[in-house]
Amino acid sequence: MRFDDSNWQDATIQTHSAWGNNPTDIPREAKWIWTAGDTSDTQVYCRRRLHPVNGDVVSGRVTCDNFAEFFVDGQLETSTDTCSVSYPVSFPDTSLILAFDCRNKDGIAGIRGSFTNGVVTDSSWRCSTSAPEGWNKLG
Numbered sequence: 001m002r003f004d005d006s007n008w009q010d011a012t013i014q015t016h017s018a019w020g021n022n023p024t025d026i027p028r029e030a031k032w033i034w035t036a037g038d039t040s041d042t043q044v045y046c047r048r049r050l051h052p053v054n055g056d057v058v059s060g061r062v063t064c065d066n067f068a069e070f071f072v073d074g075q076l077e078t079s080t081d082t083c084s085v086s087y088p089v090s091f092p093d094t095s096l097i098l099a100f101d102c103r104n105k106d107g108i109a110g111i112r113g114s115f116t117n118g119v120v121t122d123s124s125w126r127c128s129t130s131a132p133e134g135w136n137k138l139g
């Protein structure tokens with residue numbers, strides 16, 4: 001059975017000026033996203049469905065304020081701990097679900113990423129403060 005994210009919220013774009021344009025190797029089209037709860041939500045999960053293509057490799061760069069794990073179809077791809085730095089990832093374009101688990105330590109919070117298949121973090125992602133079994137996979 002597929003994981004049902006219909007009760008997850010649309011990602012809220014965050015615009016805290018403290019981030020400036022960092023990390024600069026992630027394009028501006030990629031927004032910082034979080035839940036609508038902003039800094040009152042300390043651990044946030046965001047996911048996005050992909051439409052599988054033909055087996056080419058997608059590369060990307062991801063980060064989070066403050067600590068993230070980034071998953072593709074439930075597999076851990078990278079961990080991040082510095083929001084001013086982006087972390088490289090790559091995965092086949094037959095993948096189905098991209099997912100972040102990000103924990104905020106203090107102050108502002110956000111998740112940001114950009115991928116060569118054109119996907120960027122924006123309001124099309126789905127976010128939640130809880131992560132039921134299977135949250136980072138299609139299901």
Ligand SMILES: [Ca+2]
Nearest residue numbers: 065106107108
């Ligand atoms: Ca923070």
